[in-house]
Amino acid sequence: MNPLILSAALCLAASSAFAGKAFVSNERGNTITVIDTSTWEPIEEFSGGNRPRGITLSPDGKLLYVCASDDDAVRVFDTETYQELYTLPSGPDPELFVLDPAGSPLYIANEDDNLVTVTDTRTHKILAEVPVGVEPEGMAISPDEKWVVNTSETTNMAHFISTEDYQIKHNVLVDQRPRYAEYTADGKRLFVSAEIGGTVSVIDIAEDGTPTLTQKIGFEVPGVLPEWLQPVGVKITRDGSRIFVALGPANRVAVIDGASLEVVDYIMVGQRVWQMAFTPGEEFLVTTNGNSNDVTVIDVAREQAIRSVPVGQQPWGVAITPH
Amino acid sequence: MLTRLVPLLAAAFLTVFAGAAQALDVRAAVLRVDYPTLLPISRFDLRPEDLGFAGAVLADEDNGTTGRFLGHSYDTATVAAAPEEADAALEALLAEGIRYLVIDAQAGDLLRLTDRAAQAGALVVNTRAPETALRDDACRANLLHIAPSNAMKADAVAQFAVWKKWPRWLLVEGSNPADRALADAYRRAAHKFGAKVVEDRVFEDTGGARRTDSGHVMVQRQLPTFMQRTKEHDVVIAADATDYFAAYLPYHLWTPRPVMGSAGLRPVTIHGAHEAWGATQFQTRFEKLTRRYVMEEDYNVWLALRVLGEAVTRTTSTDPREIEAYVLSDAFELAAFKGQKVTFRDWNGQMRQPILLYDGRITVSVSPQEGFLHQVSPLDTLGLDRPESACTAFQ
Numbered sequence: 139m140n141p142l143i144l145s146a147a148l149c150l151a152a153s154s155a156f157a158g159k160a161f162v163s164n165e166r167g168n169t170i171t172v173i174d175t176s177t178w179e180p181i182e183e184f185s186g187g188n189r190p191r192g193i194t195l196s197p198d199g200k201l202l203y204v205c206a207s208d209d210d211a212v213r214v215f216d217t218e219t220y221q222e223l224y225t226l227p228s229g230p231d232p233e234l235f236v237l238d239p240a241g242s243p244l245y246i247a248n249e250d251d252n253l254v255t256v257t258d259t260r261t262h263k264i265l266a267e268v269p270v271g272v273e274p275e276g277m278a279i280s281p282d283e284k285w286v287v288n289t290s291e292t293t294n295m296a297h298f299i300s301t302e303d304y305q306i307k308h309n310v311l312v313d314q315r316p317r318y319a320e321y322t323a324d325g326k327r328l329f330v331s332a333e334i335g336g337t338v339s340v341i342d343i344a345e346d347g348t349p350t351l352t353q354k355i356g357f358e359v360p361g362v363l364p365e366w367l368q369p370v371g372v373k374i375t376r377d378g379s380r381i382f383v384a385l386g387p388a389n390r391v392a393v394i395d396g397a398s399l400e401v402v403d404y405i406m407v408g409q410r411v412w413q414m415a416f417t418p419g420e421e422f423l424v425t426t427n428g429n430s431n432d433v434t435v436i437d438v439a440r441e442q443a444i445r446s447v448p449v450g451q452q453p454w455g456v457a458i459t460p461h
Numbered sequence: 462m463l464t465r466l467v468p469l470l471a472a473a474f475l476t477v478f479a480g481a482a483q484a485l486d487v488r489a490a491v492l493r494v495d496y497p498t499l500l501p502i503s504r505f506d507l508r509p510e511d512l513g514f515a516g517a518v519l520a521d522e523d524n525g526t527t528g529r530f531l532g533h534s535y536d537t538a539t540v541a542a543a544p545e546e547a548d549a550a551l552e553a554l555l556a557e558g559i560r561y562l563v564i565d566a567q568a569g570d571l572l573r574l575t576d577r578a579a580q581a582g583a584l585v586v587n588t589r590a591p592e593t594a595l596r597d598d599a600c601r602a603n604l605l606h607i608a609p610s611n612a613m614k615a616d617a618v619a620q621f622a623v624w625k626k627w628p629r630w631l632l633v634e635g636s637n638p639a640d641r642a643l644a645d646a647y648r649r650a651a652h653k654f655g656a657k658v659v660e661d662r663v664f665e666d667t668g669g670a671r672r673t674d675s676g677h678v679m680v681q682r683q684l685p686t687f688m689q690r691t692k693e694h695d696v697v698i699a700a701d702a703t704d705y706f707a708a709y710l711p712y713h714l715w716t717p718r719p720v721m722g723s724a725g726l727r728p729v730t731i732h733g734a735h736e737a738w739g740a741t742q743f744q745t746r747f748e749k750l751t752r753r754y755v756m757e758e759d760y761n762v763w764l765a766l767r768v769l770g771e772a773v774t775r776t777t778s779t780d781p782r783e784i785e786a787y788v789l790s791d792a793f794e795l796a797a798f799k800g801q802k803v804t805f806r807d808w809n810g811q812m813r814q815p816i817l818l819y820d821g822r823i824t825v826s827v828s829p830q831e832g833f834l835h836q837v838s839p840l841d842t843l844g845l846d847r848p849e850s851a852c853t854a855f856q
Contacts (some may be wrong), residue, residue, distance in 0.1 A: 231742075248741050253525060272526045291739060292796065293527040294774075309530040309772065313795040315739075324598050334796040363839065367799040 145197055158417060161202055161219065162433055163173050163190035164450030170204065171449035172220070172426075175417055176456060178435055178447050184220040187213045190235040191322060193455040197241050197258075198228075202457065203259075205232040205246070210244065212257070219457060227264050229255035230383075234318075234455075236277040236286065238301075245286045245299075247274040254288050256304060266304040272298045274313045278328065285347050287332055289316035291433035296330050296341065298349060312339040312350050320372040322396075331369035338369050340399060343453035355383075355394060359404055362388050363412060371413040375438070382436075383412040384424055391434075393441050401405055405443055407434035413455045484532040486559075487524070487773050490554045491517045491539045491762055492564035492574070502708045509758040511542040511567070513565050515751045516762035522750075523737050524770030535775060537563075537766060538569040544570060548577070555581045555694035557813065560781045565589040565708065565758060567740070572599065579603045584781040588761035588767070591702075600852035603781075605788070605810040607730075607761045611646035611702075612697060613844035617697070617816035617828035618721050618844070619650035627695035628656045633688075633710065634700040636666045643797040644700035647722065659692040664706045667767075678798070684713035688708075698725040712786045725820065728828070731760035732747035732819045735738050736825075749779075764797055764812075789855070800827070809852040812841035 158175040163186055170186040170193070173179065177187065182434040187206025194203050195217065202215040212226040212235070228235075231338075232255075238246050242259040250381065254274055256266040263406040271293025279289040279301075286299045288357050289312070296319055298308035313335020315344035321343075328341040344350070357367040360440040374380075376395070381394040387410050408427025415424050416438070423436040432446045433453060487701065493513050501507060511514075517537045517727045524535040538559065542550040547566065549777050551574050554562065561585040562572055567591040575585045586605045590795075593612045593629040595604070609617075622630070630651055634644035644661070665688065684706075688697075697714060699722040701707035707723035709818045719725060733744065733754030747755045772784045772793070785792055789810070806813060829839045841847075848853065 250745050271530065272523050273739065290527075292523055293530070294771075294796075295527070295530060297530070306530070314802055334802045335794060335824050336802075365839070407572075 150182070153393055153426075155174065158461065159192055160247055160417075160456055160458045161217070162426060162431070162449045162453045163193040163204055163455045165189055165191055165428070165452045167451030169450040170202070170220075171453070172214070172318055173433070173447055173449070173453050175422070178445055180447060180449060182187065182220060183369065183450055184215075189240065190379070191454045192232065192246075193457045194235065194237050195457045195459060196237070197239060197460065199459040200214045201259075203235070203244065205235060207231050207233055207249075208427070212361075216261075217448060222401065223449055224262070226257050226259065227255075228369075229264070229267065234277050235276055236279045236313050238279060238283055239281075240283070244415060245277055245279065245288075247277050247288055249273050249275065249291075252290070254286070255300065268304050268306065270299075270306070271295050276316060276318040276330065278321055280321050280347065281323060281345070283324040286369040287321075287328060287330075289319050291315045291317070291333075294332070294335075294338075296328070298347065307347075308349050310339070310341055310349070310351050312348055313337045316357045317370045318372065318380075320374055322374050322378045323376045324378065327378075329372050329374065331372050331383060333368045333370055336364060337365060337368065338372065338381075354355060354401065355399055355401065357383075357385060357388075357392055359388060359390060362390075370411070371425075373414045373423060375416075380438070382414060384414055384425055386410055386412065387429075389427075391423075403441055405436055405441060407436070408432045408446055412453070415456045418460050424456050424458065426456050428452045428454065467758055474556050479485060483777055484786050485528075485534070485773065485777065485779055487535045487769065487779055488526070488534055488559050489535075489537045489561040489562045489563065489766060490559045491537060491565070492547065492550055493539070493541045494539050494544055494564075494570055496567065498542060499705075501691055501704055506607075506704070509751075509753060509756075511577045511751065512756060513758040513762045514541075514754075515747070516522060516764075517563070517766055519747055519750055520763045520770065521664055524744075524766065524773075527770065531774065531777075533634055535766075535770065538829065544842070547574060551577060554771035555832075560584065560779075561769055561784065562586070563588055565762070567737075568592040568595055568599075571595070571604075572601065575601050577602045581780060586765040588758065588765050592843065593646060596811045596850060596852060598851040600809050600850075602854040603785070605765075605785070605805065605812070607812050609728075609730060609814065610811065610844050611643050612649065612812075614816060615643070615646035615722075616653065616843045617696075618726070618729040619647070619654045619656060619732075620828045620830040620833050621726070621728065621818055622696055622721065623654045623656055624697075624832070627719075629659045629696035630656055630698045631691050631696070632658045632661045632698045632700065633707075634661065635705060635707075636663050637703045639702035640666075641698055643702045643723070647698050659694050662687070664701075666703065666705050678715060680709045684709055685715050688713070689717040691847035692812050694718060695727075696721055703796060713756045723781030726825055727820075728816045729815070729819045730764075730814065731755055732757075732817065732824070734799070734854055735817060735819075735820060735824050737824065738798050738800040743798050753833050764795075764803075765820055767795060768812075772837060775781075790850075801840075804838075805852075806847070806856055808847045809845060809850045809853060811844060813838060813843075815840065816843060821833070
């Protein structure tokens with residue numbers, strides 16, 4: 139027991155030098171909770187607009203973008219003062235988005251209008267509206283920034299949108315209700331979770347970006363009804379060795395080996411686990427647990443949950459400052 | 462489990478990729494038989510002109526958005542017919558080459574139309590008739606059911622009552638055949654889940670208009686006396702499929718008890734306030750299209766056509782036999798804003814789906830309830846399970 143506590147203490151001490159912040163959007167509480175990632179204590183909770191869901195940070199960590207779904211806008215906050223600076227036009231009912239690694243544009247899924255809206259974060263102008271499938275949700279961008287992927291929940295496809303002309307070039311059918319898409323850091327693979335289908339689709343990406351669906355990963359936990367194994371958020375370590383999949387009402391995060399694509403473990407977390415984010419050095423993975431109103435901190439190397447932190451009502455998304 | 466699935470999945474991938482370039486025009490029809498009916502007790506239950514058809518328009522839009530990426534287009538005809546015109550309407554649709562028919566009709570007409578459709582090789586989907594017999598010995602090989610059976614709805618209510626520990630039921634049933642059939646389903650459900658019908662009363666349908674200027678005055682005097690001197694009970698279960706008295710039961714009882722079934726807490730496939738599991742998006746799409754709230758008939762038709770869309774997307778076929786084989790297979794699954802996939806029972810063609818328990822304003826609960834277990838799927842705790850169904854048409 140002692141060595142475990144000691145190593146946990148060391149980890150915490152080591153990361154305290156960074157003093158990062160985790161921002162958690164609370165869908166029902168209409169707030170953003172700020173957590174100090176060195177002490178894992180909540181340090182602030184501020185108003186996040188109506189029904190905050192998708193949440194992300196500018197590359198320099200200074201701006202926080204929040205999809206305020208019921209306000210039909212993206213709200214932008216200062217990550218030091220927590221003051222709202224301005225809103226960005228998002229199209230109606232924004233749910234999830236992905237920010238170009240360069241800081242602009244922002245690609246936003248509009249659930250009610252079957253559109254992906256492309257918004258320039260500097261000029262605050264809408265650059266394009268891309269018609270996609272029914273109920274767009276998951277958003278990902280390829281590491282080379284040439285492709286934006288959107289998943290549509292009722293159409294059950296991953297749409298590959300070229301960032302050059304904002305046209306859809308490829309569509310890949312996946313299982314029911316695809317929620318989230320994530321590229322590996324080398325851009326050679328894309329993982330798409332299907333909440334109702336209960337699978338994660340593995341899509342190989344060719345040099346020119348052409349996708350090929352190669353397999354689907356299923357889940358099985360003794361004592362848990364298969365119906366509750368509902369994959370939502372997906373995060374991949376930079377070296378591609380581990381893929382973490384949040385399993386919603388199964389209250390577990392699946393750990394998948396990046397080489398064999400086999401599920402190697404399930405980590406118990408809070409209730410209805412939704413989205414996740416790594417700390418910058420990938421020491422920790424933070425999960426939002428919508429039904430237990432907390433986040434779980436997972437020690438990535440040990441693949442164990444080390445603590446839970448209470449946040450606002452119905453936490454949905456999480457973003458962690460880059461340094 | 463997973464290894465067993467692999468060949469199926471591989472086959473599914475192949476068909477999807479093979480089909481990506483193949484253009485298909487998918488044609489279907491909704492045939493709604495309009496019966497002469499009395500006005501409902503409540504104006505909220507008036508039947509809109511586009512009832513059911515609105516679900517078809519939305520389904521064509523949803524399927525068409527997906528189809529655009531695959532070269533598939535969807536066109537669904539909608540036909541309303543009086544009972545005596547229903548056969549001719551079916552003939553006209555079959556003559557046009559339509560082989561996927563969504564039918565909103567009473568059981569007798571449904572079976573006759575289904576048998577005629579079978580001669581033409583057409584597949585029929587039932588979005589209305591709740592008679593359990595249609596999923597039992599009267600089943601048909603070319604008939605699928607979106608509409609839940611009386612047994613499914615009664616089981617949904619029964620599970621909630623048992624979960625609440627309300628095992629003593631006072632069953633109040635109407636005197637029409639449809640009311641009696643529904644009451645039978647509740648008696649069966651009580652037996653299945655360990656509840657007890659402590660007493661059974663029939664509220665006679667004496668006919669006449671449903672609404673009068675002072676209807677509630679009469680009811681306020683009649684119902685409490687009708688409900689006097691009952692055995693001890695925890696809950697009143699109303700079986701009023703023909704909608705003539707149950708709506709008055711809550712607040713007009715002698716002994717104050719919750720009412721479930723045809724009034725109070727009702728088992729439904731959808732209602733206009735259902736928001737869980739992404740349903741809000743379905744509601745807003747529907748309301749934008751129709752400027753009204755969704756009704757069960759609309760959702761059932763939408764779901765029937767989404768089944769078709771999903772099958773065409775995955776099989777790249779419009780052949781009714783291939784469509785039916787696919788939807789009855791293990792590979793078929795569909796998201797329907799119910800929190801888990803909906804599938805079909807391959808022994809009687811009934812769609813498995815959760816049932817919402819609705820109080821007129823909100824979703825109070827969803828059945829199956831926690832703790833009702835089943836070796837295949839908790840959804841099979843609702844309605845006729847494989848060993849209970851006398852259906853042999855699918856073997």
